[in-house]
Amino acid sequence: MKDEIQIPYIETGNIHTAVGQSVYAKTRERLPMGMCGGPVLNSHNECVGVVEGVVNPPPENSTLGEQRYLFLKAIAGDAAFIPNSEIEAFLQEVEEKMLGAIEQEPPEAEPEYIPPWARR
Numbered sequence: 001m002k003d004e005i006q007i008p009y010i011e012t013g014n015i016h017t018a019v020g021q022s023v024y025a026k027t028r029e030r031l032p033m034g035m036c037g038g039p040v041l042n043s044h045n046e047c048v049g050v051v052e053g054v055v056n057p058p059p060e061n062s063t064l065g066e067q068r069y070l071f072l073k074a075i076a077g078d079a080a081f082i083p084n085s086e087i088e089a090f091l092q093e094v095e096e097k098m099l100g101a102i103e104q105e106p107p108e109a110e111p112e113y114i115p116p117w118a119r120r
Contacts, residue, residue, distance in 0.1 A: 024078040
């Protein structure tokens, strides 16, 4: 029964870097497995994003190129998260597409009446 209980997990950290739509935070401890999808809170306990995962170090024999390799090495262990602005934009786009699809669907045609003598 104890394995079924979710115990809240709190880890403090600071934004390390942001590149494009990706934001990375340095934390004191590496986030444990299972944190993906969890909230990212600011110092006022406001949800500012969702945990995407933890950045793994690049393999030593990587063919990523030196610049990419050094970047991944620098952020290895960081918590990657999706900021609220990206989540809001995604949800708005999905909603617009869904509403557009609903508006474009033609109304269902009523079934054609076939008199009993013409049915086979």
